Amino acid sequence: MTYTHTMTVDLSYDETVARTRKALAAQGFGVLTEIDIPATFETKLGPEAAADIGDYIILGACNPTLAQQALTADPAMGALLPCNVVIRRAPEAKVTTIQALDPQTMVQLSNTPAVTEVAKDAEQRLQAALTALKTL
Template identity: 45%
Template structure:
């Protein structure tokens, strides 16, 4: 299931082809109350701007409005750290993908505001559930 692959990333390798992993990630984000505000197709952008090939890779800018409101109410500048980025990229092995979410406890700790910490913790728990459910969505 989800692991902490870097100080700021919650991730899992899933047994789903890339398009299915993107779809499942969107579904699980919605299930946790997140909407996708932005989507960056990194591979297409790199091809268009630099004419380089890159594995399929998308950055989803996810936002849970209720949690965002709580964080913004406690710390108006926290908008600089929102929304939560979720990455889906094609895995190293065929038929696999990697799903990563930013760890909001790490990112929002920059605010050094004790009122933001519980929001960051709650959002982190939601994002871990998203990654875990996407990872568990395919047959073993």
């Protein structure tokens, strides 16, 4: 089962993070959380673990309107929010990878028709954001 939308770009890690934030904002998503994986690994596991993972951030993106619709339809959907967007670049990599959770995962976990509609809208918006990364 594929559970993410994935793309790579020939941009630096920092440029990709900046463009991803901009592309998400253009689709109505705000970033509620940000997890710096190397910093966490360095603190908890040591500098070697941080170096091994390379550049890696998880952005917790949320479109408030879609989140409200999903939670109204099925309050348990909160366990899947916010939508995680990963930006990563392994040491020595030539490209940066962006991955977003496929909102259709929600549909597989909830049989509520309203969740199906929210997932469809969220998927279109996330796909548009990913596509925009090539042009921003």
